[in-house]
Amino acid sequence: MINCNVCNENLTDKVYDTTGVVSITSVCTAVEYPTEVYYCNGCGHVQTLEMPNESSYYDETYNFLAESEEEDQIYLVDQGNITYRTQHQVTVLLSKLNLSKGTRILDYGCAKSSTMRELTRRNLGITPYLFDISERYTAFWDEFIEDGKWATYNLPESWDGHFDVVTSFFSLEHISKLADTLQHIKRVLNDNGYLYAIIPNTQTNPADLIVVDHPNHFTKQSIMRMLSDNDFSLQEIDDSSHRGAYIVVAKKGNSLSPHTPDSILKNEITSIGEFWKSAAQRIQEFEKTAAINNASAIYGAGFYGSFLASNLSALDNVKCFIDQNKFLQGTQLMGRPIISPIDLPDEVKIVYVALNPKHSRKIIQDLTCFSGKDITFFYI
Ligand SMILES: [Zn+2]
Incomplete structure (x- = not known):
């Protein structure tokens, strides 16, 4: 029996599975482990069966863009001009929040934290801190973060109420224990602090549905439910400034619980699952006949x-x-x-x-x- 990471309801409606076939991780490796994806009727969340070794996977195996400090993903190619993801993330962050001199900002689940590195290059006078559940990236951090301003595995007590902003760039989709995570973030934010998160939008980036190490595929409804259940007050969900993703801004405080999701959302998620099942068949047929x-x-x-x-x-x-x-x-x-x-x-x-x-x-x-x-x- 699987329960929803957001609302804890029993998950019974399977929208996709690859039983008997390999699955692909977010770092493009094939694993012999099935991808099973469920839709939650309680809150509209979409959830993939957790990999059996989730915590050790991130600590020991997961290696996101760790080849070099500059390695990055393409965000957009337009008329031959390439925009890389880090650049775009910094531009959007600066357009949403006022990061003035002295702002203390923690990048939670930061991996290499290319975004904080880029921010420090802009000489805004902010003080960045880093946190991840792996020691793997500390050599990158050492190059631009002062000693004592990063932590691994646990958030130090000395950071309680310390931050004006906590950022999460593509990390919440990897974390099954969402309530614990939101509570930790709340603990280290000051009373007027902001949570700023970028989360994949499965409805505009359909590949997200079948990434085996993304237990969470958020919808607007499940984001709102997660925030209200954890006493965050939603300021904004922006689904247009970062292609294929939601930008979420929230503060400490109460927000209204969202309505129960309707059948339109469920149908949309189901059709993404069907797209992937048929994609596998179309690839195989094309290969046989034409290729x-x-x-x-x-x-x-x-x-x-x-x-x-x-x-x-x-x-x-x-x-x-x-x-x-x-x-x-x-x-x-x-x-x-x-x-x-x-x-x-x-x-x-x-x-x-x-x-x-x-x-x-x-x-x-x-x-x-x-x-x-x-x-x-x-x-x-
Ligand atoms: Zn749910």
Whole structure:
């Protein structure tokens, strides 16, 4: 029996499962563990069955962009111009909160904390602190955080009521014990402090539904319920400033409990689950009919690309991954090189486009280096 991480209700409505097939983690590794996703009728939360070793997974295995201090993900490619995620996160944060001189800000579940590093480069006079449940990133932190201003595993008592802002950039989706986490954050905030969180939006970034190490897939309803149950007062949920994510701003205090979610939300989540089931079948059928014996490439060396590759029966045909992210180019995924689109070998006649389906066609259309080439595209 599984209970909802937000409202504790029994979860009985399964919307997706991969029993018998490998699952993909948020750092694009395949694991032989099923992905089972449930919808909560009590609060509208969507939840994936927790991996059996969640805490040791983050402490010992999880390695998010830990190759170098500058490594980053692409946020947007527009007319050939690339915006990286860290840059965008800092821009939006500064537009939402007044981070004046002397502001004490804690990045909770921070990993490398590229966002705090970028903030410190802007000389705003703020004092950043860091916290994570792993020792893995401390070498990065040492380079820009003073001694005594970071902690691992437990928040020190000396930090109680200490912070003007606690940020969480893509960490709440990884944490099953949400109530404990919200209480810890509340404890270290001062009375007028803000919680500022960025959380994946499964409805606009459908890959989030099947990431096996994301136990939580929040909806607006479940975010509101989580905050009200933990005595946070919601200031804003913004679903447009960061593509594929919610930006949540809250303060200590009470907020109204949200309405019980309606069937429209449930239908939408169910259809995302069905999209992924049919995506696996479409990949396999296309491979059998059109791609077999042809040299191919996978466009997208992230989560979508890993999912696509895991559904191919003849991975030998895949010669390379293509990605515009300069931090990935020159590295490998699944033993294949990751190359820039302009370096695509002429022998490749099939390109599997493994990007967010909401944007993938436009991204390919904008690429002039593919025009005139004899390539058949498959869109996930
Ligand atoms: Zn619930």
